[in-house]
Amino acid sequence: MDFRNRTVVVCVGGGIAAYKACDLTRLIVKGNGKVRVAMTPAATRFVAPLTFQALSGAPVLTDLFEPAADLxxxxxxxxxxxxxxxxxxxxxDLIARIRAGMADDAVTTAVLAATCPVLLAPAMNTRMWRNVATQENLAALRARGMHVVGPAAGLLADGDVGEGRLAEPQEIALAAARLLGRQDLAGRKVLVTAGPTREPIDPVRFVSNPSSGKMGYAVARVAARRGAQVTLVSGPTALEDPSGVEVVRVETAEEMARAVESAQAEMDLFVGAAAVSDYRPAAPAAHKLKKKPGEETLVLARTPDILAGLGARHAGRPGAPVLVGFAAETEEVIARAREKLKGKRCDLVVANKVGAPGAGFGGDTNRVALVSAAELAEIEGTKDKVAEAILDWILPVLDARRPRG
Structure with missing residues (x-):
């Protein structure tokens, strides 16, 4: 998450979940943002102001009558x-006082004086959350333009299970980044595939590839940050689900094809970043194969070509979704990317050379060529930066083909 050149005021209310605001502060600082913290008197009884001062590197406002605050x-x-x-x-209590326009402590005064967006992260007992007074207060604040993230459902501090749990700091930070960032994909539905597939030979062995899924996950994460509704169909990876993204887990190419088929009907954009196996064992064994003398032959069958199928269905039709494929090649990278562009009937191919320094499987950086019918552009940097560049290329094509209503 990128908070560069941004100042976020974190207002901490007096609840048991106040400690999570420490992680939220840390995440914003990690994203190169500046954080100022204000606390209600009750909040200081859960977390010491000195903790937030150490995390933010700035004084914490807890009292309107502190000498420094007066000056x-x-x-x-x-x-x-x-x-x-x-x-x-x-x-x-804090939500009710904000709705009433009160300014009797550092937090309510800062909120009342703010001319920037305000994001509320509710946390309370389930019965308090469901109370009509709380819901009416939040509805009024939403009507005034304030934003709300959470709450989640789960085990609460008092032992109850239900709604009212503070959203996780990562989710709050992502919501904050979205409010501060570009929202040029707001309202768009994006379908991304990522990671490898595994094609079973027997119950303990499989055919696969070394894809980590990092590039596809970066595309999904950045698209969500820019306001898109994102579905990520992921092969087996060790990566955490990106916040704000619906993740569908699959193993085989056939499972991935079915998941894409289920999700593709309303998509505006498809990004096929997965390294899908082209072949699978034709007849996987039901039991573990035992070692035998001599050679063995593994008979392979073709797997579904997901991108080609989407191209055949959508390409050339009015209002067709934008289709993006990936190509990892060992030689003639651009020429083969152009062949894929034409053969799969997609709009863009993101191509990279396997084994090139700073690129390829497993790393956090990439070097790619964006190959379309009309242009060629080379991009390198972190995978998030490359994802931004891919989406920047896509955006005008998408807006021209599917104008917003």
């Missing part, structure tokens, strides 16, 4: 420099 109008200064205010946890 600088701390609450107003916070509101003035803020690009975003995040209230986490937003307790039932």
């Amino acid at each position: 600088t109008y701390g609450h107003l200064e916070m509101a003035r420099v803020a690009d975003l205010v995040v209230v986490a946890p937003a307790t039932a």
Whole structure:
């Protein structure tokens, strides 16, 4: 998540989940953002202000009558420099006071003075969350333009199980990044495939490849950050699910093809970053194959060609989704990418040379060529940066083909 050149004011309410605001602060700082923290008096009884000062590198505002606050109008200064205010946890009491326009502590005053977006992360007991007063208060704040993330359902501090659990810091940080970032894919439905597939030989062996899934996951993550509704169909990887993305886990090429078929009907964009096996064992053994003298022959059968199938179905039709394929080649990279572009009837092929320094399987960086019918562009950098460049190329094509209503 990128918070460069952004200042986020984290307002901490007095609930048991206040400790999670420490992780939220850390995530924003890790994303190169500046954080200022304001705390209600009750919040200071759960987490010491010194903790937030150490994490943010800035003084923490806890009292409107602190000498430093008097000299600088701390609450107003916070509101003035803020690009975003995040209230986490937003307790039932705090939500009610914000709705009433109260300004009786550092948090409510900073929120009332803010002219930037405000993001609320509610946290409270399930019964308090479901109470009509809380729901009416949140509805009123949404009507005023405030944003809400969570709450989640789960085990609460009082032992109850249900709604009211503070959203995880990663989810709150992603929501904050979305509010601060580009939202040029808002309302778009994006389908991404990532990772390898595994084609079983027997119950303990399989045919696969070394794809880590990192490039496809980066595309899904960045598309979600830019406002898209993203479905990620992933082969077996060791990666965590990207926040804000619906993840469908599969093993084989056939399973991936079925998952894509189920999700493709309403898609605006397909990015096929998965390294799908071209062949599978024709007759997987039901039991583990035992070693025998001499040679063995493994008979292979073709797997479904997901990208070619989508191209045959959609290419050339009015309002067709944008189709993007990937090509990992060992030689004649551009020529083979152009062949794939034509043969699969897609709009863009992202090609890279296997084994090139700073590129390929497993790494955090990539060097690729964006190959289309009209142009060729070379991109290198982190996989998130490459994902941004791919989506930047796609955006004008998508807007021209599927104008927003």
